[in-house]
Amino acid sequence: MKEARFWALDNGKIQCELCARHCIITEGKTGVCGVRKNNKNKLFTMNYSMAAPINVDPIGKKPLFHFYPESFVLSLGTAGCNFKCDYCQNCDLSQSRIEDAPARKVTLKKIHSLAKKGKCRGIAWTYNEPTIWYEFVFDAARFLRKKGFFNVFVTNGYMEKEPFVELSSFIDAINVDIKAFNDEFYAKISRAHLKPVLATCRLAKELGVHIEISYLLVPPLNSHPLEIQKLSRWIKNTLGRETPLHFLRFFPAHRLTDVPATPREALVEAQQIAKMEGLINVYINNLSGSKYQDTYCPECKEMLVHREDFYTILNRVTDGKCPKCKAEVLMVASKK
Numbered sequence: 001m002k003e004a005r006f007w008a009l010d011n012g013k014i015q016c017e018l019c020a021r022h023c024i025i026t027e028g029k030t031g032v033c034g035v036r037k038n039n040k041n042k043l044f045t046m047n048y049s050m051a052a053p054i055n056v057d058p059i060g061k062k063p064l065f066h067f068y069p070e071s072f073v074l075s076l077g078t079a080g081c082n083f084k085c086d087y088c089q090n091c092d093l094s095q096s097r098i099e100d101a102p103a104r105k106v107t108l109k110k111i112h113s114l115a116k117k118g119k120c121r122g123i124a125w126t127y128n129e130p131t132i133w134y135e136f137v138f139d140a141a142r143f144l145r146k147k148g149f150f151n152v153f154v155t156n157g158y159m160e161k162e163p164f165v166e167l168s169s170f171i172d173a174i175n176v177d178i179k180a181f182n183d184e185f186y187a188k189i190s191r192a193h194l195k196p197v198l199a200t201c202r203l204a205k206e207l208g209v210h211i212e213i214s215y216l217l218v219p220p221l222n223s224h225p226l227e228i229q230k231l232s233r234w235i236k237n238t239l240g241r242e243t244p245l246h247f248l249r250f251f252p253a254h255r256l257t258d259v260p261a262t263p264r265e266a267l268v269e270a271q272q273i274a275k276m277e278g279l280i281n282v283y284i285n286n287l288s289g290s291k292y293q294d295t296y297c298p299e300c301k302e303m304l305v306h307r308e309d310f311y312t313i314l315n316r317v318t319d320g321k322c323p324k325c326k327a328e329v330l331m332v333a334s335k336k
């Protein structure tokens, strides 16, 4: 255990100020995430350096399509989460306590050597919600940045402003999972709220962190055309029309097993709506054998990046431009 940051003591109770839940935590108890504990009127992080699992992934799997597209990242997660999503695919990890999870202690040097061995360009903080092991992510991200690696953060967007601003010095890209564009879904399915998530997206943009958005489409709960329209308009007006939007296919999992997997037509319809609203880079990610993962020139419509199963097979973006019509293309670290 290590003393945590971002909390206040009031009347013998601790209020955690790391995420928008603002848990009040009494002696001996943990917050909603299950990994921040009040021990004798101090807040401790119980999962500092306790990682599970650790894998090498193509960056497209995070998903990040417009950031070092050919690169591989060392992905790390831990136990616990500040959300309680009914459909969580990683519930064995996200809803478990640190003592029950298959987590093992990992040093910064070990992460560095694994990343080098895996020929990774960066580190991805992912799988569960990385906010909840903030202190370790902060220390590791700072260390690994100094060693020449980038850091990407795959998040539900619930971190508070002050910790996010501090961490953003070492975070190069984020993927924010917007779970729905209606608060009823957030309350019912994830036991959370939409507003703080949108605030984090806005803040990331203001801070100059590369941002992409994921949206797990769960018909009929968050797939109404008007909802997709509102989501797309918000992204265009707040984050910019070039901001990548990834629609993901839902598969029954955890407590949400009475809703069928997302039909192909629903994903295609959502993609069409988002494009009609003016978004340029809209993808359907986990539809096998689909052409919906490719990037096209916003002007001449030339195919620029071809992907298969999250791997970049071909990248024709040169100096951030389309090689045919020279239009500017959003692509961080495209080849020279």
Ligand code: SF4
Residues within 6 Å of the ligand: 016, 017, 018, 019, 020, 021, 022, 023, 030, 031, 032, 033, 034, 036, 081, 082, 131, 132
């Ligand atoms: S980080 Fe955990 S303890 Fe802190 S407010 Fe969020 S859920 Fe509660």
Ligand code: SF4
Residues within 6 Å of the ligand: 081, 082, 083, 084, 085, 087, 088, 089, 090, 091, 094, 127, 128, 129, 156, 190
């Ligand atoms: S935010 Fe992600 S990891 Fe956490 S419960 Fe929801 S789906 Fe699972």
